[in-house]
Amino acid sequence: LPLLLAVFALVSAPLRGDKALFALLAFLALLVAMGTPLNRLLFYAVPGYASLANPARVLGVWAFAVAALAAFGAQSLLDNKIAPATKTRGAAIALATVLLVAAWGASGAAAWAGDAVAQVPFTDLMTQATPGLMVAALLLTLSVGLLFIAPGMVAKKPASSAALLLGMILLVVADLALWGYNYNPSSKPERVYPVTPGIAWLQKNAPDARIAVINRDWTLGQTAPKYAAFPPNALTVYALHDISGYDSLFPKASKELVRAAGGGEETSPAANGNMVFVKQLETARNLGARYIVLAGDSPVDTTGYAEAYRGDDLLILESGVPGEPVIAPPSVPGSLRIGIGLAMLAGLTLAGGIALQARKPS
Incomplete structure (x- = not known):
């Protein structure tokens, strides 16, 4: 209608x-x-x-x-x-x-x-x-x-x-x-987000710690991506702090910080540019993650990292670094221009509307 x-x-x-x-x-x-x-x-x-x-x-x-x-x-x-x-x-x-x-x-x-x-x-x-x-x-x-x-x-x-x-x-x-x-x-939350033994361990031992989930790839079809531990933001459901993210309005400075921590490697998978992945163990360490989470069958070489938990569901490592990033966030000079440009566009739209309203016969 x-x-x-x-x-x-x-x-x-x-x-x-x-x-x-x-x-x-x-x-x-x-x-x-x-x-x-x-x-x-x-x-x-x-x-x-x-x-x-x-x-x-x-x-x-x-x-x-x-x-x-x-x-x-x-x-x-x-x-x-x-x-x-x-x-x-x-x-x-x-x-x-x-x-x-x-x-x-x-x-x-x-x-x-x-x-x-x-x-x-x-x-x-x-x-x-x-x-x-x-x-x-x-x-x-x-x-x-x-x-x-x-x-x-x-x-x-x-x-x-x-x-x-x-x-x-x-x-x-x-x-x-x-x-x-x-x-x-x-659906009931527990059916979509079940509490596995690995998640229960994180909830008990890392309720306030920075956590980095290692994901390398993503898919759009019915086939699950290889060695994926959690979708970005999934840890939020369990009241845990996830460094990675998934948002169409993800701040550019945050994404650039993850990219810089990974040595310039692209943070988003080809399947979805709104996702920001932590792809390497060293990236997680540079971002100040205390715990690093991998899929239980992940083939990643974990030499030099202490194993905090191992199960069929997850492998959890300790990074051995304090809970603050060891690299400085990069500056984003373009953000000011973006704000000014959008403000000017909004101003022009408002001015046009006021002008049309003023031309209406009384």
Whole structure:
């Protein structure tokens, strides 16, 4: 429904003022997310933009703009000053636009799935997607029905606007609830993060110590990476202090510190640039880790390190260094430029919005 209302807003009434601002914002955000030349312009011209990594994150801005346009669309749909014929024509254009875009996206997704998930037959993928597609078809039918019924109802009985608005709200809530319910399956914490003997040893003997987990590689598929002990940040669940990390907003200074401690070796695996690994025993020692954790079957040469615990689950070594890094954090002069650039971008956006608001007729 929000997409239908957003397109309806663009075609049912003149495009000006705030509506034009949000339409432009949605259009630009979509261009950036799709990797058009605009993305390249921002990459080289805006300080710090290159550090934002995946341009698809701008789809958050797109969703915000579409939500605003949907509100304008709902306002136009319930506006008695707009002729029912104009509303019906706008509803037809909105439906055709959304269906064409959906068909284009589905065909592209089908082609992508054939290459990306080649080991799974496409019919199996469709079988898995069928329940979701049925929900989408039901929501689309209800949304289209509301969009085409509303013009006549408002014209004959203006008081019905409140009921129609309530229907729109319920449809949007149903959309979010049906898609979001059980999207991330839940489970008891102890089933996802069991306390193994090695973890129990760490909780008892190293509750406040720096701990470095040695990981060399990561995978995106069903096959577990070789000799992986813990995913980054997993120790946090057990109230333990992990030097490695996993965050799309990981501070550059922290990542550079780990890189410097490892002699310049890249800290992130090819599968996921948001992960920061401690890959070598010496790296852990340079970072001031008191304990170093490896997989129980790890082939790493541990000569020169005292063994604190050995089990089928983990191998825990003592580094023999104090709990502070033995190297100084590198300076990151670009961080100031990133902050200034983002502040200037925010200022320009605010100034543009104020200018548009000032031009509105009183």
